[in-house]
Amino acid sequence: MRLQKYLAHAGVASRRASEAIIAAGRVTVGGTVVRDPATDVGEDDDVRVDGSPVAPVRVTVVFAVNKPAGVVSTAQDTHGRPTVVDLVPAGTRRLYPVGRLDADTTGLILLTDDGELADLLTHPRYEVPKVYLARVAGAVDDAALRQLRDGVELDDGRTLPATVERINPHTLRLTLREGRKRQVRRMCEAVGHPVEALRRVRLGPLDVGRLREGEWRALDAREVQALRDAPKPVRRPGRRG
Structure with missing residues (x-):
């Protein structure tokens, strides 16, 4: 087994973080x-x-x-803020978040000690869909919807086209x-509509379901396998695969 994969399987970090x-x-x-x-390393190596x-x-x-809001999406926080890992019974396992949510953003996040799965769900080449509900300032018109759907120019480049539904004039599903x-x-x-509240409701095939804020549940083998099957390599012109 390659060393970075070994570290990921040990729950040290994701593969990319293990490389660093x-x-x-x-x-x-x-x-x-x-x-x-x-x-290459084996199970008997120190x-x-x-x-x-x-x-x-x-x-x-x-x-x-x-x-919940106010909880940070890291395993540890140097400022002493509560972390998502504090919410689950980690025991002796080294858990880390699959991706991140802002401290003010609520909703679905995964924690695991499986670095390989974390990479599959977060690596840009797989483009695993993430679904958010956003309450925004101002009534969203058709022009703003088209911009969001077609791609928005940000300081780090143009975004990929997004699927955006207008639930009501002030709420979007992205x-x-x-x-x-x-x-x-x-x-x-x-596009002129700052977010007032943001919640992630879905990651790949997994929905937040009936979990209340602050609640957690362990996924069963079927759900974990569905997560493993979700990433599909996507190649786009001008994007590295």
């Missing part, structure tokens, strides 16, 4: 610092991160959480296939 940890010289195999994420031994988790878990920082808020502000 390896490049920083924080990982040793058999007492030797290794900087190549493609290094793999350590910052001197602490790690081993792949045999059985992984995935929690669905309805994140389906995005990319995950830029504060993307829904930035898109709506760019």
Whole structure:
């Protein structure tokens, strides 16, 4: 197994984050610092991160959480704010969020110790759909809807076309296939309708369902497999796959 995959399976971090940890010289195999994420390692190898031994988790878990406002989407917070990991019974597992929601955004977020699954759901090449309900300032007209659907020019480039439904003059249902920082808020502000409240209700095949804010549930094997089957590589002109 490649080293970055080994770390992801151990719940250290996602594959991409594990590559950065390896490049920083924080990982040793058999007492030797290794900087190549493609290094092959086995179950009997002594793999350590910052001197602490790690081993792949045999059985992984995935929690669905309805994140309340004011809770941050990180495993730890240097400012002492409550985190999504605090909401679930992590035990000794190293859980981390699948993607992020702003502190002020509520709704569905996944927590897992399966780094490979996290990568499948968040890597840009797969464009896994994420569905949001946004209450915005002002009545949204047809022109603003067309802009959101066609793509909005932001400071980090034009967004992909989005599926946008107008639930009522002040509420939109948006389906995005990319995950830029504060993307829904930035898109709506760019078309003249700043977000007043934002909630994610769906990620890939999984809906937030009946979970109340602050509640969680562990996904069953069927649901986890549906998440694994959701990512489909998408190649677009001018986009790296």
